Amino acid sequence: MSESALRLVWIYPDLLSTYGDRGNVLVVERRARQRGLQVERIDVRSDQQVPTSGDIYLIGGGEDRPQRLAGERLRVDPGLHRAVENGAIVFGVCAGFQILGHEFVDDRGERTSGLGLLDVWSTRGESHRNVGDILAEPDPRLGLPTMTGFENHQGITHLGQGVSPLARVTVGGGNGTGDGTEGAWRDTVFGTYLHGPVMARNPAVADLLIKLALDVSALPPADNTWYDALRSERISAAQQQTA
Amino acid sequence: MSAQPDSAVPSASLNARAKLAVTAGKAAAAVSRAAGRGSGSVIGGKVALRVDPDLLSRLSENLDVVLVSATNGKTTTTRLIAEALRAAGPVVSNALGANMPAGITSALAEGEQARFGVIEVDEKYLAMVARDTHPKAIALLNLSRDQLDRSSETRMLAEKWREGLAGSEAVIIANADDPLVTWAASSCRRVIWVAAGQAYREDAWSCPSCGGVMQRPDEEWFCPSCGFRRPQPHWALQGEFVVDPQGSPWPIRLQLPGRANLSNAASTAAVASVFGVHPQVALQRMESVTAVAGRYESVMVAGREVRLLLAKNPAGWLETFSLIDPAPAPVVLSVNALSADGTDTSWLWDVDYERLVGHPVFVMGQRKLDLAVRLEVAGVQFQVVDSIQQAVAMAPAGRVEAIANYTAFQQLRRDVQN
Numbered sequence: 001m002s003e004s005a006l007r008l009v010w011i012y013p014d015l016l017s018t019y020g021d022r023g024n025v026l027v028v029e030r031r032a033r034q035r036g037l038q039v040e041r042i043d044v045r046s047d048q049q050v051p052t053s054g055d056i057y058l059i060g061g062g063e064d065r066p067q068r069l070a071g072e073r074l075r076v077d078p079g080l081h082r083a084v085e086n087g088a089i090v091f092g093v094c095a096g097f098q099i100l101g102h103e104f105v106d107d108r109g110e111r112t113s114g115l116g117l118l119d120v121w122s123t124r125g126e127s128h129r130n131v132g133d134i135l136a137e138p139d140p141r142l143g144l145p146t147m148t149g150f151e152n153h154q155g156i157t158h159l160g161q162g163v164s165p166l167a168r169v170t171v172g173g174g175n176g177t178g179d180g181t182e183g184a185w186r187d188t189v190f191g192t193y194l195h196g197p198v199m200a201r202n203p204a205v206a207d208l209l210i211k212l213a214l215d216v217s218a219l220p221p222a223d224n225t226w227y228d229a230l231r232s233e234r235i236s237a238a239q240q241q242t243a
Numbered sequence: 244m245s246a247q248p249d250s251a252v253p254s255a256s257l258n259a260r261a262k263l264a265v266t267a268g269k270a271a272a273a274v275s276r277a278a279g280r281g282s283g284s285v286i287g288g289k290v291a292l293r294v295d296p297d298l299l300s301r302l303s304e305n306l307d308v309v310l311v312s313a314t315n316g317k318t319t320t321t322r323l324i325a326e327a328l329r330a331a332g333p334v335v336s337n338a339l340g341a342n343m344p345a346g347i348t349s350a351l352a353e354g355e356q357a358r359f360g361v362i363e364v365d366e367k368y369l370a371m372v373a374r375d376t377h378p379k380a381i382a383l384l385n386l387s388r389d390q391l392d393r394s395s396e397t398r399m400l401a402e403k404w405r406e407g408l409a410g411s412e413a414v415i416i417a418n419a420d421d422p423l424v425t426w427a428a429s430s431c432r433r434v435i436w437v438a439a440g441q442a443y444r445e446d447a448w449s450c451p452s453c454g455g456v457m458q459r460p461d462e463e464w465f466c467p468s469c470g471f472r473r474p475q476p477h478w479a480l481q482g483e484f485v486v487d488p489q490g491s492p493w494p495i496r497l498q499l500p501g502r503a504n505l506s507n508a509a510s511t512a513a514v515a516s517v518f519g520v521h522p523q524v525a526l527q528r529m530e531s532v533t534a535v536a537g538r539y540e541s542v543m544v545a546g547r548e549v550r551l552l553l554a555k556n557p558a559g560w561l562e563t564f565s566l567i568d569p570a571p572a573p574v575v576l577s578v579n580a581l582s583a584d585g586t587d588t589s590w591l592w593d594v595d596y597e598r599l600v601g602h603p604v605f606v607m608g609q610r611k612l613d614l615a616v617r618l619e620v621a622g623v624q625f626q627v628v629d630s631i632q633q634a635v636a637m638a639p640a641g642r643v644e645a646i647a648n649y650t651a652f653q654q655l656r657r658d659v660q661n
């Protein structure tokens with residue numbers, strides 16, 4: 001970790017903060033503070049430079065046009081690339097996940113370049129939109145429990161050789177490729193389609209990012225009573241949805 | 244006016260098919276009512292429109308129609324406008340919020356004697372209803388995120404309004420402080436701009452015209468990239484006054500609480516003046532409105548006063564937090580996620596529940612666990628309960644403020660009536 005405080009950077013709240021993914025910022029900040037960490041939160045609007053010295057960068061979901069605008073502005077800002085070269089952690093959701101890849105389809109139906117930080121590329125589904133509760137089993141190497149979330153997207157994200165799926169879907173659509181993959185990750189860069197927000201439904205994901213930032217294998221325990229109650233309720237609701 | 248639906252005879256001005264349609268619709272509504280399925284207005288309207296697809300247009304022909312659309316405040320403002328215009332003649336209105344074409348058709352079928360039709364319209368249907376009803380005026384109050392798992396993206400909605408209203412003959416009464424509403428209205432020929440305020444701005448940072456980053460010094464807003472900017476308002480809400488185009492301030496004295504209702508009253512005064520009703524007269528008439536479809540209503544539960552407040556989306560919650568009694572007033576939150584509410588609860592994280600720090604809070608509803616996690620992260624003290632009665636029994640002294648989203652609000656109203 002760079003300085004004494006955990007530097008938590010929220011990319012473009014003015015464009016990519018439409019589906020409650022602001023909650024990811026709030027949960028990471030809360031859980032870091034509960035562990036006695038200082039947190040410096042940096043909200044970067046799309047007319048500002050992305051700082052290079054952050055520890056954790058979060059990018060949320062957004063509507064189609066804001067996604068294109070965000071992609072255009074991030075492509076000409078070297079900040080996020082530099083941060084990743086410095087070992088920073090990046091976590092993108094939905095539109096933010098697509099932007100991390102090589103390309104996505106924009107609001108005009110055109111293929112648009114992403115940032116190429118993940119070896120994935122996104123297309124748009126014909127008509128079917130994945131909307132609903134989703135369950136997925138994370139890559140065992142990440143040491144995470146079952147992931148629960150809410151998905152709401154028409155995008156299809158194809159994974160290249162350079163990434164692993166973040167999880168395998170048991171209920172829901174995930175990447176929409178039909179092979180049961182959900183999200184993608186490599187080293188310290190992660191992408192997912194899960195809203196909910198994903199950190200509120202899966203506080204272990206927030207903890208994973210904090211552990212990676214601190215380069216530690218464990219954190220002091222935090223009170224998970226209400227998270228656990230919510231998780232059991234949503235997991236069983238999703239299971240009944242398909243039963 | 245509230246004509247008795249079963250005794251009302253279709254107006255002489257309607258043709259035979261339209262008369263038949265009205266009669267068939269009323270019969271269907273009566274059957275539905277008798278079966279205990281609510282007012283029957285939606286099913287009645289559907290049946291009537293099937294008999295005569297042009298019925299909405301025909302029913303509007305002899306009325307001066309005013310349409311009201313927005314993300315928040317539609318029902319209340321429709322009620323305020325109806326009260327104000329009664330100064331000039333009888334009014335028919337879909338006062339209970341059935342705001343899609345079938346419900347609107349049913350409401351208008353009750354208004355044979357009316358001069359004015361004051362109609363709340365769902366945002367998605369505005370262009371269609373505006374085409375069918377030939378309105379004299381359309382009030383556009385605000386646009387922000389709402390139920391994104393099932394409705395259009397907010398900017399797309401503004402775009403649809405803009406396209407649908409471009410050729411309209413109506414006078415548009417639009418909120419100049421809302422960039423999306425301004426974008427929607429700015430292609431219209433006749434616009435009366437009202438500085439009605441905007442508390443929730445998270446959907447308004449990106450220029451609706453070119454995508455530039457909006458600058459918002461003080462009450463102004465403008466896009467530095469393309470020059471799209473706040474129009475000069477004709478009417479303005481200033482504190483608890485509405486200032487008319489001549490610069491005269493008129494005091495707003497509502498029984499309804501909160502900044503949002505002052506804003507609704509300012510827009511109402513501007514609408515009323517289009518029909519020759521003086522702002523002073525309009526504002527006086529608005530004072531009689533207390534609760535609107537149960538919203539803002541105070542009820543007694545186990546000897547305690549409970550005020551019922553509806554908040555359906557982040558902008559609505561923000562306005563509601565600004566009107567509740569200060570801490571340590573007890574607050575009950577109830578959230579459901581049925582399809583009428585939106586099945587995705589992620590929006591809870593776009594609401595600043597941090598503002599409830601210092602209040603004792605009780606959470607209930609189908610999604611009380613989502614609320615629990617949200618409040619835990621916000622650092623708010625809360626308890627999870629199963630019912631309003633349980634919350635009231637545990638609440639410390641003071642009026643209980645109960646805030647609920649759509650179906651949770653309906654449930655709350657039923658619970659407190661029993």
